[in-house]
Amino acid sequence: xxxxxxxxxxxxxxxxxxxxxxxKQNPYAHQHLxxxxxxxxxxxxxxxxxxxxxxxAALNLGMQVIVMNLDKEGWALETQDGVIMNGTxxxxxxxAAGVLGQYCDIIGFRAFPGLQxxxxxxxxxxxxxxxxxxxxxxxxxxxxxxHPLQSLADLITIKEVxxxxxxxxxxxxxxxxxLTWAPHxxxxxxxxxxxxxxxxxxxxxxxxxxxxxGYELSPQFAGNAKVNHNQNQALQNADFVYxxxxxxYEDYGKILNDGKGWMxxxxxxxxxxxxxxMHCLPVRRDLELADEILDGPNxxxxxQADNRTWAAQAVLKNxxxxxxx
Ligand code: CP
Numbered sequence: 001x002x003x004x005x006x007x008x009x010x011x012x013x014x015x016x017x018x019x020x021x022x023x024k025q026n027p028y029a030h031q032h033l034x035x036x037x038x039x040x041x042x043x044x045x046x047x048x049x050x051x052x053x054x055x056x057a058a059l060n061l062g063m064q065v066i067v068m069n070l071d072k073e074g075w076a077l078e079t080q081d082g083v084i085m086n087g088t089x090x091x092x093x094x095x096a097a098g099v100l101g102q103y104c105d106i107i108g109f110r111a112f113p114g115l116q117x118x119x120x121x122x123x124x125x126x127x128x129x130x131x132x133x134x135x136x137x138x139x140x141x142x143x144x145x146x147h148p149l150q151s152l153a154d155l156i157t158i159k160e161v162x163x164x165x166x167x168x169x170x171x172x173x174x175x176x177x178x179l180t181w182a183p184h185x186x187x188x189x190x191x192x193x194x195x196x197x198x199x200x201x202x203x204x205x206x207x208x209x210x211x212x213x214g215y216e217l218s219p220q221f222a223g224n225a226k227v228n229h230n231q232n233q234a235l236q237n238a239d240f241v242y243x244x245x246x247x248x249y250e251d252y253g254k255i256l257n258d259g260k261g262w263m264x265x266x267x268x269x270x271x272x273x274x275x276x277x278m279h280c281l282p283v284r285r286d287l288e289l290a291d292e293i294l295d296g297p298n299x300x301x302x303x304q305a306d307n308r309t310w311a312a313q314a315v316l317k318n319x320x321x322x323x324x325x
Pocket of ligand 1: 046050150281282
């Protein structure tokens with residue numbers, strides 16, 4: 001694997017999940033793989049989980065890790081070609097990525113969308129340029145339209161919890177998984193929702209998306225998922241509920257309403273099949289998700305965060321094994 005930017009870069013998602021769960025049982029079994037190899041983690045935006053879990057995953061594999069908040073600690077980046085750089089930008093992505101690729105064997109890169117220009121964001125211009133110019137294997141730490149390490153951790157969590165709840169039938173019985181939109185005060189990217197939908201559409205689950213009208217995801221990501229604008233109907237008999245806000249794709253980057261009535265709480269939990277409640281974090285308590293859920297027995301948010309390490313370690317292990325450095 002030279003690139004991990006979406007589910008489409010994975011040959012077999014079930015094998016990758018199994019690999020992650022095996023690493024969770026035996027984290028230090030492959031320390032020889034990362035000896036004298038360096039992982040660079042390059043951030044254009046803030047992070048807690050992605051930064052630390054990727055670092056931990058690399059250390060478990062015997063790698064060394066360099067982290068840089070390029071947006072704050074680097075030179076102001078120019079990303080467009082053919083411009084005379086007589087303004088505020090100091091270094092072109094061609095040189096910046098090229099240099100970082102000389103110092104690192106694998107690079108993780110995070111760059112959020114601007115949410116101003118949909119066409120530009122959805123071309124993944126910045127991420128793709130970074131991949132092109134750094135010339136080493138790249139892992140997306142969240143790009144303009146996707147967050148694949150999060151989605152892999154989410155799938156690991158669903159598989160793990162489903163197997164524990166249904167030891168005899170987990171392989172044959174599909175869980176009902178619902179992605180529900182949640183209120184927020186700031187316009188957020190569609191990346192987590194897009195990516196979760198993309199992975200669930202390839203996983204062995206019954207998948208439904210629920211959101212107010214106007215928050216339809218790009219058809220590229222919603223795929224053949226069932227969409228229901230009635231949240232209470234969608235939640236009926238759900239085994240897993242993934243709670244996430246996203247701004248409008250259609251009216252790009254906009255918040256369309258106050259989201260009143262869409263927060264997941266214990267009343268809505270009663271509609272489900274005692275569902276596990278998921279969120280990628282960070283979460284705004286009592287706005288996106290009720291305290292009573294986050295502090296209750298159905299919350300899986302810490303399980304998901306824990307599985308971020310094993311997701312990253314499975315991807316890194318695959319890259320270390322398949323690439324000749
Ligand atoms: N879920 C997630 O990606 O968290 P961070 O933004 O803190 O890395």
